[in-house]
Amino acid sequence: ETGVTQSPTHLIKTRGQQVTLRCSSQSGHNTVSWYQQALGQGPQFIFQYYREEENGRGNFPPRFSGLQFPNYSSELNVNALELDDSALYLCASSLKAGATNEKLFFGSGTQLSVL
């Protein structure tokens, strides 16, 4: 059983640039969600993808967007980077999009620094 993998592990960008983060879901999982974790805070939900469609979104602006591919891998794109976007970005996969008591499997995250 392969776990959730994220790349890259670390990234440094400049304000105004664009970034793409990648996630490979756990084998057999068709649902992926993305979280932003600022320093000293708990993870905050960005959005979820199920079968290549976004089916839930948190309080993040449209410059945060995503994709899910037929093999259930996923991307998080952030345009027009701001200093406050500096955070750890976590990807989590699960077996069923809205099932009760569903367990999320998290990746190790991508640490993004915006200068």
Place this chain on the structure above:
Amino acid sequence: AQRVTQPEKLLSVFKGAPVELKCNYSYSGSPELFWYVQYSRQRLQLLLRHISRESIKGFTADLNKGETSFHLKKPFAQEEDSAMYYCALRGLNTGFQKLVFGTGTRLLVSP
């Protein structure tokens, strides 16, 4: 609004002492409550969930709807319990896996 409050940033106890990590929540509907744990240099992982009424690694948590709490307890702490603990909430029947996390409590168990 959905909100999870963990009032303690750090909880320091000695090995063998009882542990209680506090979690209070705010949610207008029926919530699912979870505890996630992150050990040093490891990824965030599920510890337990209230619906399963399970005990994992000696930890238990009871959902108290009257007090809107979901405190995590263990009668005798072990050094290997040292980690970051996050309480999380999800609304039932929302159709997606949005978890609302607290800010976390770091548990430090000293020998």
